[in-house]
Amino acid sequence: xxxxxxxxxxxxxxxxxxxxxxxxxxxxxxxxxxxxxxxxxxxxxxxxxxxxxxxxxxxxxxxxxxxxxxxxxxxxxxxxxxxxxxxxxxxxxxxxxxxxxxxxxxxxxxxxxx
Amino acid sequence: xxxxxxxxxxxxxxxxxxxxxxxxxxxxxxxxxxxxxxxxxxxxxxxxxxxxxxxxxxxxxxxxxxxxxxxxxxxxxxxxxxxxxxxxxxxxxxxxxxxxxxxxxxxxxxxxxxxxxxxxxxxxxxxxxxxxxxxxxxxxxx
Numbered sequence: 388x389x390x391x392x393x394x395x396x397x398x399x400x401x402x403x404x405x406x407x408x409x410x411x412x413x414x415x416x417x418x419x420x421x422x423x424x425x426x427x428x429x430x431x432x433x434x435x436x437x438x439x440x441x442x443x444x445x446x447x448x449x450x451x452x453x454x455x456x457x458x459x460x461x462x463x464x465x466x467x468x469x470x471x472x473x474x475x476x477x478x479x480x481x482x483x484x485x486x487x488x489x490x491x492x493x494x495x496x497x498x499x500x501x
Numbered sequence: 502x503x504x505x506x507x508x509x510x511x512x513x514x515x516x517x518x519x520x521x522x523x524x525x526x527x528x529x530x531x532x533x534x535x536x537x538x539x540x541x542x543x544x545x546x547x548x549x550x551x552x553x554x555x556x557x558x559x560x561x562x563x564x565x566x567x568x569x570x571x572x573x574x575x576x577x578x579x580x581x582x583x584x585x586x587x588x589x590x591x592x593x594x595x596x597x598x599x600x601x602x603x604x605x606x607x608x609x610x611x612x613x614x615x616x617x618x619x620x621x622x623x624x625x626x627x628x629x630x631x632x633x634x635x636x637x638x639x640x641x642x643x
């Protein structure tokens with residue numbers, strides 16, 4: 388079980404973090420580091436693409452919440468791309484749908500950053 | 502005279518013991534998913550069980566001190582799966598297993614909420630010296 392993390396620059400000063408795999412108590416530190424590095428470098432508008440994430444648990448959700456809190460302190464935001472019904476369900480039952488912008492594709496998530 | 506209610510026969514018990522370390526949680530959740538797959542659970546229900554087991558194991562790792570093993574026991578019945586997750590650590594505080602939903606962005610504390618949301622019954626026995634015993638069930642729905 389592993390998570391692949393790819394960070395790429397997008398339009399403006401925004402960045403996309405592509406995640407591929409499973410995010411759990413073992414793999415979430417890798418995601419946390421990638422998001423933390425971007426924020427440390429002053430990038431506060433992020434799209435995190437979860438399209439290829441097959442599984443996420445509460446530690447993964449905690450990493451996303453932590454990232455959102457940090458960028459909000461600088462006037463930024465984190466939008467998510469998510470199409471997996473099971474993962475959408477987790478965001479729904481935890482109430483995180485009210486906190487994150489969750490979109491079906493990257494274009495929509497990027498447009499919503501602006 | 503009332504007839505005693507017959508309890509469905511157990512289809513079998515599967516026991517697993519993993520080291521209390523993050524890298525082993527995936528093994529526990531996949532093993533329990535394989536057990537659930539032997540019953541007539543939907544794919545969605547199997548995913549629910551998988552996540553609940555992972556959250557329970559993660560709680561053991563994060564909150565139980567001095568316990569190097571986690572025991573996972575699955576008891577299968579035709580229409581129900583019972584999963585027990587047990588550690589023998591100490592220092593677990595009842596508030597560590599408190600349940601909350603997100604009202605404002607805050608890191609942590611979602612695991613127990615997820616377990617209670619995804620399973621049909623959840624019974625937590627937390628003892629500061631004897632560790633934590635979680636018993637949770639999921640019914641097969643048609």
